Amino acid sequence: MQAEVARLRRELDEALAQQDASAQVLRVISRSPGELEPVFEAVLANAMRICEAKFGHLLLYEGDKFRAAALHNVPQAYRDMWQQPMRPGPQTGLARMARSKKEFHIPDVTAEQAYLDRDPLRVATVELLGARSFVAVPLLKDNELVGAIAIYRQELRPFTDKQIKLLTGFADQAVIAIENVRLFDEIQEKSRQLAEASQHKSQFVANMSHELRTPLNAILGYTELIIDNIYGETPSKMREVLRRIESNGKHLLGLINDVLDLSKIEAGQLVLTLADYSLTDVVRTAFSAVEPLAAEKKLAFNVELPPDLPRGRGDERRLTQVLLNLVGNALKFTDAGEVAITASSGNGCFNVAVRDTGPGISAADQEKLFREFQQADNSITKKKGGTGLGLAISKHIIEMHGGRIGVVSAVGQGSTFSFTLPITVKHQARPA
Numbered sequence: 352m353q354a355e356v357a358r359l360r361r362e363l364d365e366a367l368a369q370q371d372a373s374a375q376v377l378r379v380i381s382r383s384p385g386e387l388e389p390v391f392e393a394v395l396a397n398a399m400r401i402c403e404a405k406f407g408h409l410l411l412y413e414g415d416k417f418r419a420a421a422l423h424n425v426p427q428a429y430r431d432m433w434q435q436p437m438r439p440g441p442q443t444g445l446a447r448m449a450r451s452k453k454e455f456h457i458p459d460v461t462a463e464q465a466y467l468d469r470d471p472l473r474v475a476t477v478e479l480l481g482a483r484s485f486v487a488v489p490l491l492k493d494n495e496l497v498g499a500i501a502i503y504r505q506e507l508r509p510f511t512d513k514q515i516k517l518l519t520g521f522a523d524q525a526v527i528a529i530e531n532v533r534l535f536d537e538i539q540e541k542s543r544q545l546a547e548a549s550q551h552k553s554q555f556v557a558n559m560s561h562e563l564r565t566p567l568n569a570i571l572g573y574t575e576l577i578i579d580n581i582y583g584e585t586p587s588k589m590r591e592v593l594r595r596i597e598s599n600g601k602h603l604l605g606l607i608n609d610v611l612d613l614s615k616i617e618a619g620q621l622v623l624t625l626a627d628y629s630l631t632d633v634v635r636t637a638f639s640a641v642e643p644l645a646a647e648k649k650l651a652f653n654v655e656l657p658p659d660l661p662r663g664r665g666d667e668r669r670l671t672q673v674l675l676n677l678v679g680n681a682l683k684f685t686d687a688g689e690v691a692i693t694a695s696s697g698n699g700c701f702n703v704a705v706r707d708t709g710p711g712i713s714a715a716d717q718e719k720l721f722r723e724f725q726q727a728d729n730s731i732t733k734k735k736g737g738t739g740l741g742l743a744i745s746k747h748i749i750e751m752h753g754g755r756i757g758v759v760s761a762v763g764q765g766s767t768f769s770f771t772l773p774i775t776v777k778h779q780a781r782p783a
Contacts, residue, residue: 390528391421398521399423399502402514406480407502408433409525410445412490417445417499429479432472440470444487445501452496454488454519458509481505486515488522490529497529623751623779628667630660630701634694637674644682651689652682660696665776669748673756676741677705677768685709688765696774700754704769712760720758721746745770753780 395409406424410417419433439445442465448455457463460482465473476482482503490498500522504510510518638654645652674692681690688708695702712720721742749756754772 387420387528387532391525392423394521394525394528395421395423395500398500398518401521402486402502402510402518403504404502404510405505406482407500409498409500411498412449412496420498425480429475432475437472439472440465440468442468443470443473444485445472445499448487448489448499449496452489452491452494454486454515456510456515457485459483459507460485460503476503483507484509486510486518488515488519490522490526492526492530497526500525621747621751623666623669623748623776625664625666625776625779627662627664628670630663630670630694630696630703631656633667633671633674634692634703636671637678638692640675641678641682644679645690648682648686650682650685650687651691653689653691655691655693657695660694660701661774663701663774663776665752665772666748670752670772673745673748673770674703674705676745680741681705681707681709681766681768685765699774700771701774702769702771704767706765706767708765711762711764712758712766713762717758717760721756751779751781752776 391409395407398404399407408419408423408425409421411420412418413436416436416438418436419430422430422433439449441447442463444455444457444460444463444465460466460473461477463473466477476485480503483506484504485501487499487501489496490500500518502518634654634656638652642652678690678692685707686709690705690707693704693706746756749770749772752772753776754770756768756770758766758768760766
């Protein structure tokens, strides 16, 4: 019994340390929306501390070369090597990781072929830094390699699977930072072109700051109860807490993606990928993604689909994004009763609706729902939070398909959000 208690305490301490490290990085991201250097330094330092590495670097991949964006605990001679971008030899761990786009672990670099062949980079890590065990994980954006985190130990002690998975999580945070900076730059450029863009920027910074802190506080608040369930069975009473942590993490990423989508729309850079798709699959994907939330709130959650829906042509991923936004909003604001998704076809169009038994929306609030940074102005909406971007982005996506989106609602009588779009979209339309 004492051994089990000790094990649980040890795992809890590890989980607390991991969450604290992630929280530190998120705080740096929120404080530095237009800077990558402090974020990269925080990512690398925390990754090395949690994974018990002696030194490491965060690299950006440009062309076929790596450029050092952050170096930690290395001597000046090694730092000087990275003044210029480098192309690692084909047998090095970095090169093999770049080819596979997957994590690459070398328990002993002195036994690696690249070292035996005297590859300059590998020789430098061994003879200047005393490297023995090595692991590198890729930074991926849309499955394209944008960089890597590589860390080393001076003793022969391979990294565990758990540590490699944690390092992958830090790599994801670095990618978020890169996207956040790119978004910030786009907004800055837009502000020089449009007078109102400065107001958008101010609202973005205020909303993003608040919404970054909200999930972060939730994560920190529950860390006392967390036991990592990836490599061990989690007691049933903790599963709900773990689901909340996961939900908050996804919420944070969703906010960043929403603002990124908005900036692309304003710059005319959001392009649909038109291809054949199944509306039935779109509906079922959205249903499966949010069904746990409905179960958590004990809501009836139904789908009404005819068996003979034709195949359509459009951007399946973007349409799924729209439906997820509508269903997510319905579940978020509905505390009792039902949420239902219906779909049908007729007159060359798809008709999709999301119906709920929530608090309803006044006529005055309905007029501004689909505008950027606008929300229904009532206490329920403010309590639930959000940036006011989801419906605006959804409207643009539906209009780019040549369709329409709207809402029918009354206070106290629930809401029905619906959209209609051509079954076959031949070309991207310009939003109104």
